[in-house]
Amino acid sequence: MSKNNSVSEKYEVKNALVNYYLAIMFSVFPLFATDSYSNIRHDKLYFFVYLSFALVVVETVILVASLFSKRTRTGQRWYKQLSLTDYSFAAVILCFTLSTIFAEFPADSLSGSQGRNNGLLLFILYFAVYIVISRLYQFREYVFAVLAVGSSVVFALCVLNFFGVDPLGMYNQNYSEAVRADFISTIGNRNMMSCFCCIVIPALAVLYINCRSALRFLYLVGCGLGFASVLCSDSESGFLGLVPVMLVILLYCCRIPQRLFRFFALASVMLFCAKLLSFFVANGRELGTLQHGVISSIWSWIMLGVLVALSVMFFFAAKNSPEKLYPKAVFRVLLAIALFFAGAIAALFVYFSFIDTSSELNSFFSLFRFNARWGTHRGYIWIKAWRIFTRFDLKSILFGSGCDTFYSQFSPYFSTLYSRFGDSSTNAAHNEFLNYLVCNGVMGLAAYLALVGSVIVRALKAARTNLLALVFAAPVLCYLFQSVVNIATPITTPFMFIFLALSENISRKENKTPAEP
Numbered sequence: 001m002s003k004n005n006s007v008s009e010k011y012e013v014k015n016a017l018v019n020y021y022l023a024i025m026f027s028v029f030p031l032f033a034t035d036s037y038s039n040i041r042h043d044k045l046y047f048f049v050y051l052s053f054a055l056v057v058v059e060t061v062i063l064v065a066s067l068f069s070k071r072t073r074t075g076q077r078w079y080k081q082l083s084l085t086d087y088s089f090a091a092v093i094l095c096f097t098l099s100t101i102f103a104e105f106p107a108d109s110l111s112g113s114q115g116r117n118n119g120l121l122l123f124i125l126y127f128a129v130y131i132v133i134s135r136l137y138q139f140r141e142y143v144f145a146v147l148a149v150g151s152s153v154v155f156a157l158c159v160l161n162f163f164g165v166d167p168l169g170m171y172n173q174n175y176s177e178a179v180r181a182d183f184i185s186t187i188g189n190r191n192m193m194s195c196f197c198c199i200v201i202p203a204l205a206v207l208y209i210n211c212r213s214a215l216r217f218l219y220l221v222g223c224g225l226g227f228a229s230v231l232c233s234d235s236e237s238g239f240l241g242l243v244p245v246m247l248v249i250l251l252y253c254c255r256i257p258q259r260l261f262r263f264f265a266l267a268s269v270m271l272f273c274a275k276l277l278s279f280f281v282a283n284g285r286e287l288g289t290l291q292h293g294v295i296s297s298i299w300s301w302i303m304l305g306v307l308v309a310l311s312v313m314f315f316f317a318a319k320n321s322p323e324k325l326y327p328k329a330v331f332r333v334l335l336a337i338a339l340f341f342a343g344a345i346a347a348l349f350v351y352f353s354f355i356d357t358s359s360e361l362n363s364f365f366s367l368f369r370f371n372a373r374w375g376t377h378r379g380y381i382w383i384k385a386w387r388i389f390t391r392f393d394l395k396s397i398l399f400g401s402g403c404d405t406f407y408s409q410f411s412p413y414f415s416t417l418y419s420r421f422g423d424s425s426t427n428a429a430h431n432e433f434l435n436y437l438v439c440n441g442v443m444g445l446a447a448y449l450a451l452v453g454s455v456i457v458r459a460l461k462a463a464r465t466n467l468l469a470l471v472f473a474a475p476v477l478c479y480l481f482q483s484v485v486n487i488a489t490p491i492t493t494p495f496m497f498i499f500l501a502l503s504e505n506i507s508r509k510e511n512k513t514p515a516e517p
Helices: 013-031 040-067 084-102 106-111 120-136 142-162 177-182 190-210 216-233 237-253 257-277 289-296 298-320 328-355 374-390 394-399 406-421 432-462 468-482 493-510
Strands: none
Touching (some): 013 040, 013 120, 013 142, 040 120, 084 106, 084 394, 142 216, 190 237, 190 468, 216 289, 237 257, 237 328, 374 406, 374 432
16 A cells, blocks of 8 residues: 555554454455354354454453553543444444334334344444444554455355356255355345445555555555446346446546556456456356346447556556646546446336336336336335335324334235235335334434444545545445345445444544543
8 A cells, every 4th residue: 555554653452352353354254154054144143242342341441441550541532533424333222222122012113123134232232343443453464364254255156156167065955946046155135245246346456546556456456356346236226336436536546647557457356357257147047137238238348448458558658757646626526427227227226117118118217117126126125115114103203113123014015025026025125224224213313324424424525645545434334335225234334334344443533532441
């Protein structure tokens, strides 16, 4: 990384423990499973809980012991060290606590047992881990080499599973064809695999673009395998997360030739790995139209050629003029183009959803028509979820029905869900923001939005002087995009909160907020 990321603070045991924790979370946690897919969510949950609880307890003991040392005493008042992100996360815990107190099923809200275990207790642990990491983390690049290697193993298993190769024996003989089609690698459900890709790839991408050591090749390989995994997981949520974030990264790179070379080289490798799948795709699982198009269409070959050409062009531009800086107009033009395409997509969505609601659309363009069948009947769930919320009393409008209690709220619609779409039940809205609105109310959702929004804003400010802020904020942003159609689980959401805490750590240092607890 750049010289701005050099470590100047004293590196103590309390700092090393955070890096050991991160290394374990980035390597062992994604691969951990005790009984293939049968209990994978609880396997990941308990692994995260026990490891994180151990970290928090040990760091607390170190902190308490240090309080009795005269040399560590300061005249600083702890509340003056708090940032907007700290206050926002505290507000999340307060609102989720009130949701639990007012819930019809408070025990379920505490544990999240109705849903995916996203109860109050898990969020309190997220908060505790956030406090530790945001105050005690110090950059050591080996941690991200571990992330690249660990995630590459997960990605490789995803590709192998796609082609029917199961080296870890994850597919039990008793599993139905539906389970075999829907679960992949050591992450679980293919939507969760796609979410995992959305968290890891942006971090590795920004690391590759800025890395000055040989480790950049690890990051490059990880991104290539990761994009192949996005296609093999066959979930549109991956594209929903990665496409806008890659555009954001392009905007970050657009004024510096060296960064542009790295960006287009990265994009070339990612698409090349996708094109390699085309030689074997006939032996794999069935793919959606979008994924099949990226792998096999002539247009993706043309796009690959364009990306390679741009890589070569900016390679020589960077070599000939290493100090050159393109004018700000380049950034503005690219931003205008990105906003134009975003507006065009929004216009198509509005047109086919509210104006032309009858014309036939192919499988790809059907994504632009919102109705009950949209997004594997997510449309139906969202429509009914909004109806549930609008029928709440004032208390529930403010604080919801309780953490992760969507199941009990949606149960009156189970019979219709089954008769129309074949699903007997659901315990999540398949849209995290809507899920928080129903389960934690307006106040809970507002606190969550303030939390993630403050992290991103502070990271953008800190990135002017420390590029690590962008490394850590990009996964959070990508997670938020894909969460519009996905769900929070203990399999992938812990990574989002870890990167959120890492981003806040850099922001505290660069924005001159004291980093010690």
